[in-house]
Amino acid sequence: MHDHEGVPQVHHYLCTRCGYCVLLCPQHVLEMTSRGPIVVHPERCGGCALCEDLCPEGAIDCEFEIVWDGDPGAHASGRRAS
Ligand code: SF4
Numbered sequence: 001m002h003d004h005e006g007v008p009q010v011h012h013y014l015c016t017r018c019g020y021c022v023l024l025c026p027q028h029v030l031e032m033t034s035r036g037p038i039v040v041h042p043e044r045c046g047g048c049a050l051c052e053d054l055c056p057e058g059a060i061d062c063e064f065e066i067v068w069d070g071d072p073g074a075h076a077s078g079r080r081a082s
């Protein structure tokens, strides 16, 4: 079972439906609906936060990014996206 902690939250009350996030997500996670984008493929999301960075309205929050510290014995950890 995957943990989808890094999947973005879209605040539809802020969204103007410009479509940038849907077009620019490298993993095609999002799909546009009449009320704004929704996450249709959470399993594909790498938590890159590109959608959050590109949204001109600040309507997307990626609460966590996956950080891999390179230590083969370590577990992946979450850190708050800035
Ligand atoms: S965090 Fe990255 S992979 Fe996930 S939906 Fe946003 S742009 Fe796509």
Ligand code: SF4
Residues within 6 Å of the ligand: 010, 014, 015, 016, 017, 018, 019, 020, 021, 022, 036, 037, 054, 055, 056, 057, 058, 059, 060
């Ligand atoms: S980039 Fe932001 S404003 Fe544009 S569709 Fe996505 S969430 Fe809405």
